[in-house]
Amino acid sequence: MKLLVFLAASLAAILARPSYAGAPATACTSDCKIENNCRCSRRSGPFDGDITEYPQLITLTFDDAVTTKTYQLWYDLLMSRTNPDGNAIGATFYVPHEYTDYQKVNELYNYGFEIAVHSITKNPLQSYWRTASENTLEQEFGGQKQIISKFANIPLEEIQGVRTPQLQLSGNNTISAYRASDLSYDSSWPTLPSKPLFPYTLDYLSTQDCNLGSTCPNEAFPGFWVLPIMDLNGPHGGWCNSLSSCNMTGTADQIADWLCNEIVKVKDNTRVPLTLSVNSYWFEFTNNSLAGLTQCLDTLQDSSDVFLVTHKQVIDWVKNPVKLADFQTEDASNQVSNCNEYNCSLMKDGKTMYMKTCVSCPAAYPWLGNPNGDPK
Numbered sequence: 001m002k003l004l005v006f007l008a009a010s011l012a013a014i015l016a017r018p019s020y021a022g023a024p025a026t027a028c029t030s031d032c033k034i035e036n037n038c039r040c041s042r043r044s045g046p047f048d049g050d051i052t053e054y055p056q057l058i059t060l061t062f063d064d065a066v067t068t069k070t071y072q073l074w075y076d077l078l079m080s081r082t083n084p085d086g087n088a089i090g091a092t093f094y095v096p097h098e099y100t101d102y103q104k105v106n107e108l109y110n111y112g113f114e115i116a117v118h119s120i121t122k123n124p125l126q127s128y129w130r131t132a133s134e135n136t137l138e139q140e141f142g143g144q145k146q147i148i149s150k151f152a153n154i155p156l157e158e159i160q161g162v163r164t165p166q167l168q169l170s171g172n173n174t175i176s177a178y179r180a181s182d183l184s185y186d187s188s189w190p191t192l193p194s195k196p197l198f199p200y201t202l203d204y205l206s207t208q209d210c211n212l213g214s215t216c217p218n219e220a221f222p223g224f225w226v227l228p229i230m231d232l233n234g235p236h237g238g239w240c241n242s243l244s245s246c247n248m249t250g251t252a253d254q255i256a257d258w259l260c261n262e263i264v265k266v267k268d269n270t271r272v273p274l275t276l277s278v279n280s281y282w283f284e285f286t287n288n289s290l291a292g293l294t295q296c297l298d299t300l301q302d303s304s305d306v307f308l309v310t311h312k313q314v315i316d317w318v319k320n321p322v323k324l325a326d327f328q329t330e331d332a333s334n335q336v337s338n339c340n341e342y343n344c345s346l347m348k349d350g351k352t353m354y355m356k357t358c359v360s361c362p363a364a365y366p367w368l369g370n371p372n373g374d375p376k
């Protein structure tokens with residue numbers, strides 16, 4: 001009897017799964033309602049009246065491996081900053097696997113930052129991501145979600161965001177792989193400053209331009225969110241989707257002025273949520289970049305309507321777009337997940353890799369197809 005009930009429940013669960021396989025996305029209609037977790041891709045924001053009554057949301061994002069060195073940089077940049085409501089700021093870490101110290105990832109999580117998925121390999125070849133099969137991508141993204149959850153001891157359901165390396169989407173395959181990995185939003189799709197877009201879902205056909213040589217999805221993926229990355233205007237003309245690719249040079253004052261001016265333009269014109277991608281190599285290769293960014297963030301702290309939040313909070317706000325007077329960031333700094341530290345020494349391709357974890361060391365270095373690091 002118990003078995004029958006179980007089978008019936010499983011069957012019901014399978015039948016209840018939304019079936020989206022193969023359905024081509026069509027132009028968005030008025031059936032798409034935010035109450036149903038649906039939003040058309042469009043330039044207008046979820047505002048009712050004057051945009052100045054609403055918060056400007058900004059998400060600082062990081063997609064380098066979390067190491068002792070990068071952790072220290074980020075710690076100095078982010079800690080002790082607060083939003084206008086007095087809560088600690090948010091930021092989102094898209095974590096790649098190789099060289100990552102999962103004890104440090106656990107610390108970032110416990111400070112209230114959002115932990116999301118980058119990939120296992122962070123393969124530097126654009127063509128790899130552009131042409132990857134759904135199965136490879138599921139191993140990359142779903143595998144990394146599992147690795148983070150297990151080794152940094154973070155509940156699986158807390159890991160919802162994903163960014164593809166090099167921002168190279170492989171069309172429907174990428175989103176199918178995200179869905180199969182139980183991920184619910186993407187931050188890999190850039191848009192030009194002249195075409196600002198608010199976050200939207202892929203229930204219907206996206207109106208976003210497909211740049212960078214990616215293939216963009218055109219199948220319907222109900223309830224899956226896209227957080228467009230709006231490019232900044234580089235100081236020499238041209239657009240850039242990460243701070244390092246803007247080629248801004250100069251004194252800390254000059255870098256801060258350029259960046260803050262870009263942010264003020266967005267705040268004054270559209271209040272579209274901004275994603276600022278911060279690569280650690282920018283700090284290594286551009287003099288004064290860290291000081292300039294720090295200075296601009298310091299200046300922003302004087303504005304009563306600019307909030308540094310996680311991507312998760314951006315989506316929450318789009319679903320419930322309250323005005324400044326009612327806007328409250330989450331104080332997530334009380335989430336606590338234990339970490340019993342282990343420094344694991346594991347072989348990968350004949351090389352010793354050190355991996356810090358919150359659980360006892362695996363038998364093998366976790367990798368594609370073996371995220372748990374099971375014995376080979």
Ligand SMILES: *[C@@H]1O[C@H](CO)[C@@H](O)[C@H](O)[C@H]1NC(C)=O
Pocket residue numbers: 021022023024025171172215217218219220
């Ligand atoms: C994505 O899926 C849709 C629906 O099946 C299909 O029409 C379209 O050709 C696919 N796109 C690519 C690039 O494979």
Ligand SMILES: *[C@@H]1O[C@H](CO)[C@@H](O)[C@H](O)[C@H]1NC(C)=O
Pocket residue numbers: 233234235236237238239240245246247
């Ligand atoms: C930055 O420099 C690179 C290499 O010269 C160039 O390809 C890119 O377009 C520049 N980006 C901007 C925003 O000017």
Ligand SMILES: *[C@@H]1O[C@H](CO)[C@@H](O)[C@H](O)[C@H]1NC(C)=O
Pocket residue numbers: 287
């Ligand atoms: C960066 O600063 C160092 C030390 O002041 C200087 O030697 C170097 O030429 C600078 N690099 C650039 C690209 O300006």
Ligand SMILES: *[C@@H]1O[C@H](CO)[C@@H](O)[C@H](O)[C@H]1NC(C)=O
Pocket residue numbers: 068101343344354356
């Ligand atoms: C882990 O142990 C190795 C070997 O003792 C050491 O070289 C490395 O610095 C340790 N890693 C960390 C992050 O403590």
